[in-house]
Amino acid sequence: MVRGSSRHTRILDKLGEWAQREGPLPSVFQAYDRLLRLQMEARGRISVPPPALSKEAAFSQLGQGIPLLKFDDLVPPLDWPLAQDLFRGAAGILAESTGQEPSAAAALNEIASDRALLERACGQWYRGQPLTSLAALKGISDDLLAATVQAALFPFLIAHAEMLSGLLNQGVWRRKTCPVCGGKPDLAFLDKERGGRWLLCSRCDTEWLFQRMQCPYCDSQSQKSLSYFTNDQGLYRLYTCSECRSYIKAVDLRKASAEVLLPLERFLTAGIDRQAVEAGYKAG
Numbered sequence: 618m619v620r621g622s623s624r625h626t627r628i629l630d631k632l633g634e635w636a637q638r639e640g641p642l643p644s645v646f647q648a649y650d651r652l653l654r655l656q657m658e659a660r661g662r663i664s665v666p667p668p669a670l671s672k673e674a675a676f677s678q679l680g681q682g683i684p685l686l687k688f689d690d691l692v693p694p695l696d697w698p699l700a701q702d703l704f705r706g707a708a709g710i711l712a713e714s715t716g717q718e719p720s721a722a723a724a725l726n727e728i729a730s731d732r733a734l735l736e737r738a739c740g741q742w743y744r745g746q747p748l749t750s751l752a753a754l755k756g757i758s759d760d761l762l763a764a765t766v767q768a769a770l771f772p773f774l775i776a777h778a779e780m781l782s783g784l785l786n787q788g789v790w791r792r793k794t795c796p797v798c799g800g801k802p803d804l805a806f807l808d809k810e811r812g813g814r815w816l817l818c819s820r821c822d823t824e825w826l827f828q829r830m831q832c833p834y835c836d837s838q839s840q841k842s843l844s845y846f847t848n849d850q851g852l853y854r855l856y857t858c859s860e861c862r863s864y865i866k867a868v869d870l871r872k873a874s875a876e877v878l879l880p881l882e883r884f885l886t887a888g889i890d891r892q893a894v895e896a897g898y899k900a901g
Contacts, residue, residue, distance in 0.1 A: 632650045645714070646884060648710055651710050652710050659772040662696075663776045666694060680789045684795060695773055700770070701732065703770075711764055712761070715761070738766050775821055778797045790825055791827055791828060803900065804817040804866055808871075809870045834863040843858055852868065853867070853889060855867075865900075868882055
């Protein structure tokens with residue numbers, strides 16, 4: 618399994634191979650390709666200093682349940698002009714691909730042009746605070762604003778995640794949020810070696826080990842509440858929790874016969890999302 622920025626570059630290669638072999642990609646993959654190219658071009662321009670934390674300090678911080686990267690740690694080296702360019706580019710791609718009115722893209726561009734407003738949006742999103750008031754002020758949806766902020770910060774987050782990866786200790790972090798940025802998981806996988814269940818961060822693509830029989834959203838460990846379903850080949854699983862009515866998709870790497878690029882699996886498994894929602898569950 619490919620990790621780090623090389624994994625995202627490999628995804629772009631894969632999308633290019635598919636387009637060359639099969640013709641124009643479905644619209645969702647075209648939008649993903651455009652967005653990821655924008656982000657990877659920016660990633661090449663981002664330089665992150667070595668972490669100030671020692672391994673001992675990181676071990677202690679993780680042991681206390683504190684992620685390694687706070688927003689205040691992210692901001693000092695953050696290139697805000699680059700973030701503004703990323704926000705504008707992501708706004709155009711996301712507004713177009715989701716069928717938004719032209720006014721939505723214009724409103725997002727207004728936020729990009731106002732650095733103080735953009736910093737406010739990024740800080741609130743990173744800390745998990747609602748963007749409702751800011752979105753309402755600009756006449757756009759919370760989801761569109763959050764998605765655009767996430768897209769703009771993604772290259773910075775993966776740069777930090779790569780730099781901090783050497784400080785992660787899987788033995789002291791079995792929590793439902795990312796040990797690097799504190800984000801929630803949106804995908805899981807079972808490793809080839811022991812079938813251990815790992816989670817993938819929805820914000821920085823960090824992977825961390827998690828319990829097999831525990832909900833990654835409400836922490837329930839009740840066997841009556843937790844279950845999973847699998848497809849005929851056993852490659853994909855859908856884990857569900859009847860207590861919080863959430864679900865998470867998983868890829869069983871023990872069943873994989875070809876290369877698995879986990880961020881791409883978010884889109885390749887869209888059919889599983891539809892089935893889960895139709896069954897009354899929500900994405901965690």
